[in-house]
Amino acid sequence: MADTTQNSLFELSIDHESVGYLTETARWSKFLAIVGFVTCGLIAIFSFFAGSFLANSPVLAAYPAAEVQTMSTIGGAFLTVLYLIIAVVYFFPCLYLYRYSVRMKEALNTNDQVKLNQSLKNQKMLFRYVGIVTIIAVSLEAMALIIFGVAAMLVTPR
Amino acid sequence: MDTANVQDNPELLEMHLDYDGGNTLREAVRWSKFLSIVGIAGIGLLLAVGLIATPYVLNGYGQLTPDSEGIIDVLLIALALYFGALIAAAILLLRFSRLTKKGMDHEDQHIFNRGLKSLRITFMILGILSCLSLLGLLFSLIYPM
Numbered sequence: 001m002a003d004t005t006q007n008s009l010f011e012l013s014i015d016h017e018s019v020g021y022l023t024e025t026a027r028w029s030k031f032l033a034i035v036g037f038v039t040c041g042l043i044a045i046f047s048f049f050a051g052s053f054l055a056n057s058p059v060l061a062a063y064p065a066a067e068v069q070t071m072s073t074i075g076g077a078f079l080t081v082l083y084l085i086i087a088v089v090y091f092f093p094c095l096y097l098y099r100y101s102v103r104m105k106e107a108l109n110t111n112d113q114v115k116l117n118q119s120l121k122n123q124k125m126l127f128r129y130v131g132i133v134t135i136i137a138v139s140l141e142a143m144a145l146i147i148f149g150v151a152a153m154l155v156t157p158r
Numbered sequence: 159m160d161t162a163n164v165q166d167n168p169e170l171l172e173m174h175l176d177y178d179g180g181n182t183l184r185e186a187v188r189w190s191k192f193l194s195i196v197g198i199a200g201i202g203l204l205l206a207v208g209l210i211a212t213p214y215v216l217n218g219y220g221q222l223t224p225d226s227e228g229i230i231d232v233l234l235i236a237l238a239l240y241f242g243a244l245i246a247a248a249i250l251l252l253r254f255s256r257l258t259k260k261g262m263d264h265e266d267q268h269i270f271n272r273g274l275k276s277l278r279i280t281f282m283i284l285g286i287l288s289c290l291s292l293l294g295l296l297f298s299l300i301y302p303m
Contacts, residue, residue, distance in 0.1 A: 012261065012270050013174040021274040028281035035288040042295070107173065116173050120182045127189035134196055 014116070019108055026108070026119075030101035036094030040087045047083030050076050089133060096126035175270075180262060187262075191255035197248035205241055240287065247283040250276045 014022070100122040107115035175183065212234065254276040261270025 012180075012265060012267055015267065015271070017271045018267075018274050021271065021278045025274070025278040025281050028278070028285045032281060032285045032288055035285070035292055039288075039292060039295075111173060113173050113176065113179075117176070117179045117182065120179050120186065124182045124186040124189070127186050127193060131189040131192050134193065138196070 014108075022104055023108055026101040026104040029097050030105075033094045033098035033101060036090065036097065040091045040094060043083055043090065044087040047080045047087065050079035050083060052076070093126050093130050093133075096122045096129060100126060175262070183258065184262065187255045187259045190251050191259075194248045194252035194255060197251070198245060201241055201245050201248065205238075208237070208241075240290070243283055243287055247280050247287070250280040250283070254280060 100119050103115045103119035103122060106112065107119055254273050256273075257269050257276060258273030260266070261268075261273055
């Protein structure tokens with residue numbers, strides 16, 4: 001049974017073996033976070049060119065020039081907002097991951113219990129954030145499937 | 159603040175899993191279990207849909223040149239390996255959640271360390287895949303098909 005004293009609920013410690021694993025985890029998670037930040041930046045930059053990509057798209061080539069202009073303006077604005085939202089949503093898990101890695105490295109170097117706990121807190125926030133975003137994404141996809149399924153059934157001639 | 163001096167203490171490390179850290183880790187483990195199960199299910203579904211849809215998609219392109227067929231074969235193998243690695247990462251994340259929870263429940267240092275080892279490998283796989291994804295994205299931007 002777990003020790004229920006305030007200071008140490010568990011008998012588990014950060015020994016040499018776990019230090020090795022945690023050090024390497026911190027290294028890889030820092031790398032992942034930096035790659036994530038770069039990807040966020042690329043998505044944000046790409047979002048501002050969405051309109052011009054849409055205007056030059058072969059899909060719109062069959063339409064008259066005036067209609068292409070209207071469609072690419074509206075579509076481009078929509079895509080810009082969408083990609084910016086994606087960039088913002090993707091930014092936060094990268095931030096939590098970066099904080100986890102930096103604080104873990106500091107904790108292991110200075111033997112600091114507080115920094116270790118802060119690192120674990122950021123890890124928890126990372127998993128919780130990604131979990132909530134996953135639930136929202138899966139729910140939206142399920143709703144979209146139902147809506148399109150019903151629409152397809154209504155449109156199909158009998 | 160626990161800033162034990164390494165020179166004063168015979169043990170190199172004095173950090174342990176305290177009340178605060180333990181509860182935090184419990185919640186992290188719970189969410190990581192959920193994420194790993196959703197990940198395995200999602201990737202499995204994607205692979206199944208991909209396997210079913212691939213012949214129809216390839217037929218839709220019509221007659222391919224031998225060079226194009228070779229490139230498509232390479233792309234399909236690369237995609238299969240990519241998704242295989244993602245599933246491996248998800249399984250290891252599930253292993254991290256199970257072993258860490260078990261280690262904390264039974265206060266078993268060895269099992270707890272095995273959980274941390276699984277987490278390390280998970281981040282390693284995800285790091286390599288992220289790098290490859292970013293390179294692929296940059297390549298597709300520079301050389302659009």
